[in-house]
Amino acid sequence: MSKRIHFVVDPQGWCCMGLIIFIWLYNTIFIPKVILLPHYEEGNISVVAVLCYYFCSLFCIGSLLRASVADPGKLPENPKIPTTERDYWELCNKCNLMRPKRSHHCSRCGHCVRRMDHHCPWINNCVGEDNHWLFLQLCFYTQILSSYTLILDFCHYYYFLPLKKENWDVFVFRHELALLRVSAFMGLIILGGISRLFYTQLMGIFTENPVFLWMVEGNRIISSTVIL
Template sequence: MGQRFHFVVDPQGWCCMGLIIFVWLYNTIFIPKVILFPHYEEGNISVVAVLCYYFCSLFCIASLFRASVADPGKLPANPKIPITEREYWELCNKCNMMRPKRSHHCSRCGHCVRRMDHHCPWINNCVGEDNHWLFLQLCFYTQILSSYTLILDFCHYYYFLPLKKENWDVFVFRHELALLRISAFMGLIILGGISRLFYSQLMGIFTYKKMSNCCETCKSRPQKPWQQTFSEVFGTHWKILWFIPFRQRQPLRIPYHFASRV
């Protein structure tokens, strides 16, 4: 599950995703060229700062591409419904297919998605059961990369020592201030927007956890801890793997006393 390639033909989504890639590419090229490499050569910053920036950039773009092409949880044309599970399925009034509860029909993709959260044009894909964890990683690493970029922009002018030699690239040297102002502007816009989105995603997960604990059928069961809820989203109990986009998610076997049919 979640290992199939999923591609949505949507020009609007292509434009939105292309804009995100442009911002990522801009900062990945110019920030090291204007700030990191010159200050590293003069001993103002360590190699760790350079490597951390590239690691954040790599994890950000990896989670973006994987979230955009991963199958969000598309239901097959003729799903096999076990007899014991039939009461938890319903008929979609748009595509006339049987689907489990908490599934929704996406008008852009043209099919139902298990535990669909929303259709995100910025990844040109739905956010569903099988790629929700990648979308959370994308929001997290985008915040880290944007914050790191803004800190470097600030330190370049107000904290780091002035460079002793000019940048070898004439274009970068002449337009350094404009390049960094554009970087700071894009960083502020993206950080503000993605922070709000990430907060809403976390609140959505905690709200579902609270509803699962408060439903009448679950009153006799022990309350589900937040670690269990996030483990179900990310497909693993190993918390360190929650931050790694280079893996395949497997559905987590939920203990019987935590199982929820809602």
């Protein structure tokens, strides 16, 4: 797999990725401040719950950054085509370069990507052959972090013991309910969207099979073509 750094200049992608980082920062700052640390100080939860949240948050932002800068499988300008594979290459009508079949040209990135799945504005990068596993990793960690956040929001009001709010920060004390409602709303949106995307990605991987097209003349098969 290629280790090259890939950076896409796309203002829309920067805005989308900035929104994701804002949501991550919001939950990483306020969930420990409002729920985890106060309950830990009062002995309602163990340190394991606090460390697990920070580890999930770290894995989530790490996978986001890795997926956004990883080379998705950009084709070089002068690729070396093996003689035995020339029949499986074709000319791109947009960049006029040779590419293997199942490659696609990304209009936002401006080049062809091997086994391109789609261009994701949320990571400001294409999802292709070399970074598809990083994208799935990001979806997985995002699901865990969103689920954990929603569980903490629920437990804070319906399961944990009441906190001694005299020692709380004034801003947090006054806006606690609003802060947690925003956190729960963002958690539901992210979890729903990522779960659907993660499911479709896995189904695409597990059901990916070559499709055979047969040319039949009467009762006799005269040729067959494999669509890769």
